[in-house]
Amino acid sequence: MSVISNQIGKRPRAVGDWSSRDLYFSLLAPSGFSKGRADSAGFLAAHLKHTSQHFTDVPAHPEQLEAWLGEHNEAVGSQFQEYLAARKAGQPRWFFSSKAHALYFLRVVAPTKMVDGAWLYGLTRHWHDARFTSLLKIYLEELGDGVEAMNHVAMYRKLLKVNECEDWKALDDKFFTQGAVQLALAANTETHLPEVIGFNLGYEQLPLHLLITAYELQELNIDPYYFTLHTTIDNAHSGHARAAVGAVTEAMPTFGSSRHYMERIMAGVKLNDAGLGTLDLIKHFDLLGEVVRVLQSKASIGQYMHSNRCMIDGKTINEWLAEPEQVARLLNVMEKTGWIKRHQDPEQSRFWQVIHAEKAPMFGVFTAYERQVIYDWIAGDVLETLPKVARLGAPWRRVAQAPEPEVLGNVYDLRSGRRLAERLLEANDFNQEQLSLDRYLQGLGAKRMDFLIDWLSPAKHHTSLGLCATRYFKAYMDTSYLHGDSPQ
Ligand SMILES: [Fe+2]
Ligand SMILES: [Fe+2]
Structure with a gap:
């Protein structure tokens, strides 16, 4: 149990007068990012201040990040091997005392997981700026590139549904802090770009608790796929962990002083400590x-x-x-x-x-x-x-994904960016929304990206139209990169 106890007890319990829960839902409400920006800026400032004294082993020099990434992964890998050896030698589970405990964890971490990737949303407005390609790639992958089965929020929502843990919206305020911080970063990216990049750097690194969680969920007959996916997609070789390191140097030329830039990056890294962390949530169970x-x-x-x-x-x-x-x-x-x-x-x-x-x-x-x-x-x-x-319970089986209905397939080929044949768009009662979106986009011309960006927001991207908009957004973006100009 030393892994848990070592990391418990250093986190903030309350910061300022804000209700994290109120802020969380107000930022997810229609036009929440414009209405709630002032409040969320104050909330963000308070948490940045609070976590500024925290320790992080992330190096403050960009040229050391690559080596650190390798060392970090090696350390986590060998700690996980120790865990496996301990379990093999007969030690009880380190995290979950029973299945109810594991389900409790899924439920209380829901406010954070239901906005997975949100901190990067503010970058979508800068889709044409090549310096943010890595960050946008991560954001779109969090959104499953518009494929529901791969959209992290949609995936987590299903996990909650299968296990009948959907009543998370009534949880106490303290469970919403981490999610509210992520949304606040999205609402304030224009003034907090290095903090967003730093937060992403800290968040996308493989933690030991993710490996143990996935292992113990499997043992307790709960589908661990959401968690195992994050051990693969966030990998240090080619995944989000590597892209997050790349993003730090890619955006560097934007700022005159690299020292000041890195200070703000580190503040963003430490912001990952805001609210209750995984180990706190596990310990919280009674x-x-x-x-x-x-x-x-x-x-x-x-x-x-x-x-x-x-x-x-x-x-x-x-x-x-x-x-x-x-x-x-x-x-x-x-x-x-x-x-x-x-x-x-x-x-x-x-x-x-x-x-x-x-x-x-x-x-x-x-x-x-x-x-x-x-x-x-x-x-x-x-x-x-x-x-x-x-x-x-009866052993769970991953239900084979139903094939995406033809009408939900992108009307643009994601690889070539070319428009697909009209036959995909035959009208029926199920595709009216998508058809009107398609017609509407055609009429918008160059403004269509702004329209789509609204649908890529944390509140909407996992809805059927949000997923459709994500596919359009990616297709337009890829086409424009291909031709080196704005989409027509
Ligand atoms: Fe994710
Ligand atoms: Fe990720």
Whole structure:
């Protein structure tokens, strides 16, 4: 556990008076970047100040970055080998105590993952400037180049859906800080370019926790693809980690003083420490606290749903649930009266029986995530001895991706930039939006890039039109690079 404890405890808990959650959603709202810029600039300044004293091993001299990249990857690789050896020797998982713990992590990291890549959005306005090619390439790859199955945000949204962890928008403020920082960088790129480049440099490096997370998710029967993808696409040889290093020197001529430029790059690198990091989130998990929260969240509706014949310790269930602060005591009473038999197979507990079996009276009240929390808590000390299918569910299988419907294929060939045959655009009830977008773009002429950029924003790029706009954007951009001019 030393890996976790070493890195815990140095992060900020609160910075300034801003609500990260409010800022996060206001920046994602329509026209959020123009309306929320002033607030987000202050928020960004406060976090830059707060993280300025943090330590980073990223070198402050651009010529040392290449060597550092190699060393960093070697170190992470050998630490991961140590982890694997420790696990092989019988050590328990380092991160996730149970499947509920892992699902909790997926849920609380959602505010960050649902804006994956956002810090680079501000570069899209500079698509014609060759100095930012690497950064734009990274941004478009985060967007899957407009292919839904490869769009990181769409991918994470599916992961949350499959595991019924979609209620992340109601999480506490502290879980939104890192995502709000990423959006604030996007909203303020015009005045924070080196900080954006530095943040990207820090973010795109392979961390040890990513490798361990993917390994343990797989072990707990959760599709690790989102995480394994980031170990490959962000690789140090040809992936985002390398491109992020290249981006530092590519943009260098923009600034007169390279020393000042590098100082701001380093401030951006350190900004990665804002909010709760992966290890904080993992440590934050409290199984009993989560059981109580889940039951409390049902209490407002549940208090009217039970018949008054159902009594526990002299009170009806409705009376118990009428006071959410009594939920912890209710659990205690349920244990005493035998409704819940902790540290045994949950199948032995009447409470588990009424919530999970298909024809059970409370079937469907709890989501898969919530049932997992309750199951793992009841099973307690015997959890790991229970049959795998009972404690981890039926083995997941990656569903073969449905082929992209023809109409969603780009109307431009991404390699040549040439327009494809009109036959792809036969109208039907499913492609009206795309057809009107196509007609509209034709009419916009040179202004079409500005229009598309709006659809590439963190709030929109993962919608079907956003994905379509990303494909157009990439096709126009590639064509213009090919011909060395602006698109006609
Ligand atoms: Fe990503
Ligand atoms: Fe990346």
